[in-house]
Amino acid sequence: MREHETYSKLTGLLEDRGTLPVDPALLEQPEICFNAARLDRSPALVTEDRVAIAEPRVEPIAG
Template identity: 55%
Template sequence: MSEDTTYHRLISLLDASGVGYQLLDHAPEGATDAVCALRGHPASQAAKCLVLRVKVDRRTTWHVLAVVPGDRRVDLDAVRALYAARYVGFSDPETAERLARSVPGTVLPFSFDPGLEVVADPEVVAQPKLYFNAARLDRSLLMSGADYARLAEPRIERIAGPAAE
């Protein structure tokens, strides 16, 4: 699935749901701090989306889409404890792109792949204004955290670590 297809699938989902959202065009950018500056909001209102590899044992590996506030890091130890896993790390770029169906810097806080479970920190869904790249480097989306939670149906767990430096 191409990024264009992922973008259109997202917009179709949002339109069918009837939730309010706003599209924001900007210069192409995928780094959280830089795109927040372009959009004009604090990083705490952004959804940072990271694909993780979770190894429960030698034979069982899962992939998780971790969604944390843009000014925070994902707490890998919290994710490890959540899954009673022996290892948690970042997925390789090819796997992340295949599962997220978009390139790094454009990963949505939604999953369109049954092999990718979404886990969102409570601070993300509590945001009255939640910003994220819309599977494109040059377009972002603004919606409420509550609407995001209703549509994406993420597992909500405390997975945000300290502020990113």
């Protein structure tokens, strides 16, 4: 199985890897922090801006 097929099967994400899952509870927060290729810094964006940029798939993740 090719790498992108394995990725899609394990994560349920689309092959282009552009669809990010996000829990609806996270969208209630004023800001979202995320890793941007560095483990020592986490940029924060206004939640509405991050959603507009990432266009995530909204679904319950946390129990």
